[in-house]
Amino acid sequence: MNIHARWIYGQHPTDAMIQSYIDRQEMYLFMDGQNVAGMTAITMYQGEDYHEIPWSQNLKDDEVASLHILTVTPEYQGKGMSKRMMAEIISLAMKKGKKAIRLDALASNIPAQHMYEKLGFVYRGKRNLYAENTGWTDFLYYELPISKEI
Numbered sequence: 001m002n003i004h005a006r007w008i009y010g011q012h013p014t015d016a017m018i019q020s021y022i023d024r025q026e027m028y029l030f031m032d033g034q035n036v037a038g039m040t041a042i043t044m045y046q047g048e049d050y051h052e053i054p055w056s057q058n059l060k061d062d063e064v065a066s067l068h069i070l071t072v073t074p075e076y077q078g079k080g081m082s083k084r085m086m087a088e089i090i091s092l093a094m095k096k097g098k099k100a101i102r103l104d105a106l107a108s109n110i111p112a113q114h115m116y117e118k119l120g121f122v123y124r125g126k127r128n129l130y131a132e133n134t135g136w137t138d139f140l141y142y143e144l145p146i147s148k149e150i
Contacts, residue, residue: 013041013069021068030085037076038085041069044096053125053141059100065093067103070112082112086119093146100145107138116142 021027021041030038046064067089072081093101105112107126117123121142130136 036073038072038081040085042067042089046102050102055124055143056145057100063099065098065101067101082115100143102143104139104141107140120144
């Protein structure tokens with residue numbers, strides 16, 4: 001179990017959640033030859049649960065890419081894989097013409113927060129929410145405005 005993300009198999013992410021991302025073609029695997037190095041789920045829209053955050057830009061839901069899951073397999077952790085994955089995510093959002101990438105991170109996930117900030121994401125707010133795997137906890141919201149230029 002990841003101590004920073006506090007993921008618990010079967011609670012978050014659930015198999016049904018992962019399958020729904022796969023079915024909608026929103027799940028991406030990052031490969032190193034034949035080995036899975038990491039995976040991410042990113043949607044090319046934001047949900048209503050993001051509407052309460054004071055974002056830097058007032059964008060329509062379909063103008064935003066939302067990062068939902070970012071995980072690196074244990075043997076690739078600490079080797080810069082998350083940063084390489086984020087570069088691909090940013091490139092994909094740019095190619096799709098999105099104006100921002102938005103995400104939330106557990107307040108306890110300090111390594112992720114540092115990485116997002118190093119990549120230019122800006123903290124935009126906090127919400128205390130209930131999730132099966134965490135109970136009531138603080139989620140921090142980040143945004144990266146992006147240009148249409150590739």
